[in-house]
Structures are given as structure tokens and as C-alpha cells.
Amino acid sequence: IGAEGQFLIGALASVAVGANLGIDSPWIGVPLVLGAAFLGGALWGGIAGALKAWRDVPEVISTIMLNFIALFWISALIRGPLKNPTSGLPESPEVVEAAYLPRLSDLGDFPGYRVHLGLLLGILSAIAIWILLTRTVLGFKMRAVGFNPDAARFSGYHPKRIWAASLALSGAIAGLGGGIEVTAITFRIWDDFSPGYGYTAIAVALLARLHPLAVVLTAFFFGVLDQGAGLLQRDLGVPLVVIYLVQGLVILMTIGMGFHRPGEPGKEGGEK
Structure with a gap:
């Protein structure tokens, strides 16, 4: 439920870093900005994980609340310290060109296409998560805790740690999505700049x-x-x-x- 808020925080982190980069190399700028988005989403998801693990707060409730906190936080920042000084609208500055993700049109004669490197990053992320869940000990523990926390605890696992790690990882992927949206499509953020990708992701996962x-x-x-x-x-x-x-x-x-x-x-x- 919290993917929308984590997506927004990832976008916010990417703008905060990308708009203030003092470098010209995309080989450095893109990883830095996407890394900030990844960490921002992980932090936002980790808050829900910590509340679940150590205060037994239902993650559905905490993530819904965090979604609105992220939304209103962005709204306040783009009217305050993160507002674009050259614009009369409530929006952030653009990220520098060194943070732009390459597009298909940059690699050849494909005018009008907006397909970008984020597509490849999304596919690689899905493969990495599949490998984690099906080929690693941590992934087995995550699935075990998800299916039956009591049985997992009886087997010697630590559900609290697994909950926190799972929600942080989920937030990191959602935050990365927010960073990709900024560095490849919008280059800035504004009120309601997300059309609800985090909520659509729930339907995508169910399907x-x-x-x-x-x-x-x-x-x-x-x-x-x-x-x-x-x-x-x-x-x-x-x-x-x-x-x-x-x-x-x-x-x-x-x-x-x-x-x-x-x-x-x-x-x-x-x-x-």
C-alpha cells in the first residue's frame, strides 16, 4: 500500500540531489541521483517496517499514513526551500543534464520515443528480486515469515528483522521508480506529479x-x-x-x- 509514498520520496530525493549536482558526467550523476532515490525509498519503507516490527503497527495503516505525509511534505517543500526560483508555479528546479537517463532516441534515429534506460533497470530489478526470493537464504526467510510468522519464529528466524528488511527493500525499489520518473520523464516534481503509479503497482502485482x-x-x-x-x-x-x-x-x-x-x-x- 505504501509504494506511492515511497515513489514520491524517491522522486524527492532524486530532485534534491540532482538539482544541486556540480558535475557534468552522466556516468557519475545518474548513479548518484538514482542511488539517492533508492535510499530515500528504503528509508520511507523502513519506517513502516520498524513500526511493524517493534510496535506491531499494521503496515497497511502505517503505509497509508506515510503516503499522505510524503504527499504533503513535497507540497510544502516545493513552496519553500525546494521551490524553483525562476518559476511562478509551485514546482522544484530541474535536475541537471548530467542526471538525465539515456533514451532510445539518444541512441539512434528514433524521434518521438520516450523509452529510456529505466525500462532495463525495471526488468533487472524484477530478475534480482526473483533471484533473491527463490535462490537465497534471506529470500526463503522472507517467504517463510510471510506465510506463517509463528512457524518461522519456531524455526529460529527473527520475524521482526525480516519484516523491517522486506519493507525497506520494497521501499527502495519503489523509490528507484520515483527517481527514474524524474531523471527520464519529468526532470522536476510538482503537486500531484505522480498519476498514482504506486497504487497501480498493487493492481500489477495482483495480476x-x-x-x-x-x-x-x-x-x-x-x-x-x-x-x-x-x-x-x-x-x-x-x-x-x-x-x-x-x-x-x-x-x-x-x-x-x-x-x-x-x-x-x-x-x-x-x-x-
Whole structure:
């Protein structure tokens, strides 16, 4: 639930660093800015993890509250110390050019394309998370605590540490997404600059059945729907609500496929 706030904090961190870089090399600028976004998201997710681990605060409640805190914090900063002095609008300064992520159009004759290096970083992140969860001891502990914290505790694991680490890692990935959005698309932040990517990510994860590699495909599907919505509305007059309806129906059908009737053949509790 907290991905939206972590996305916003990652974007904020990337602007705070990227707008004040005194270097000209993208080989240094891009890693620094994205690293700041990664750490900012990890910190924001780690707050929820610490509250869950040591005060037993439900992560759903804490992350929702942190989402609004991040939103209002950005709103205050872009009207105060982070406001662009050359603009009359409440927005931040642009990040320096050394922090720009390369685009496909930078590599050849592809005018008008906004595909950028963030696509590759997203795919690599999904692969890294899959390897972590399925091929490492830490990943096994994370899955064990997620399925049954009491059984994991009985097995000698430390659920509190795992909760904190999991939420911090989740926040780091969301924060990285915010940094990519700034360094590749918007180059600055303003009120409501995020169209709700963090909330869309929940639907993407549900459609992927929480599988890290499947997330790549479902994210692409949602991206096609999102971009196609504008074309359908402009060329055919199809309301945007139709696209949202399609997204909702796909998610509901996917969730429904995970349930079965008691006694269904081949399932637990039925005939074998």
C-alpha cells in the first residue's frame, strides 16, 4: 500500500540531489541521483517496517499514513526551500543534464520515443528480486515469515528483522521508480506529479499473482492500456472509464481463478 509514498520520496530525493549536482558526467550523476532515490525509498519503507516490527503497527495503516505525509511534505517543500526560483508555479528546479537517463532516441534515429534506460533497470530489478526470493537464504526467510510468522519464529528466524528488511527493500525499489520518473520523464516534481503509479503497482502485482518475473508482463499490459486509453479517447471518443473497467475486470478474473469450490476434484479436500 505504501509504494506511492515511497515513489514520491524517491522522486524527492532524486530532485534534491540532482538539482544541486556540480558535475557534468552522466556516468557519475545518474548513479548518484538514482542511488539517492533508492535510499530515500528504503528509508520511507523502513519506517513502516520498524513500526511493524517493534510496535506491531499494521503496515497497511502505517503505509497509508506515510503516503499522505510524503504527499504533503513535497507540497510544502516545493513552496519553500525546494521551490524553483525562476518559476511562478509551485514546482522544484530541474535536475541537471548530467542526471538525465539515456533514451532510445539518444541512441539512434528514433524521434518521438520516450523509452529510456529505466525500462532495463525495471526488468533487472524484477530478475534480482526473483533471484533473491527463490535462490537465497534471506529470500526463503522472507517467504517463510510471510506465510506463517509463528512457524518461522519456531524455526529460529527473527520475524521482526525480516519484516523491517522486506519493507525497506520494497521501499527502495519503489523509490528507484520515483527517481527514474524524474531523471527520464519529468526532470522536476510538482503537486500531484505522480498519476498514482504506486497504487497501480498493487493492481500489477495482483495480476501477476505476486510473481516478480510475471510483474514485467503485467506492467507492460497496464502500460499499453494506459497509453492506448489516450488514443482511444482522442480518435474514437471512448471514455477513459472503459479502460479502467477493463483493468478492474482483468484483476477480478485473475483473483477469482485463485479460488476453487470445496470438493472440487484434484483439489485439497476433494476427490483425488
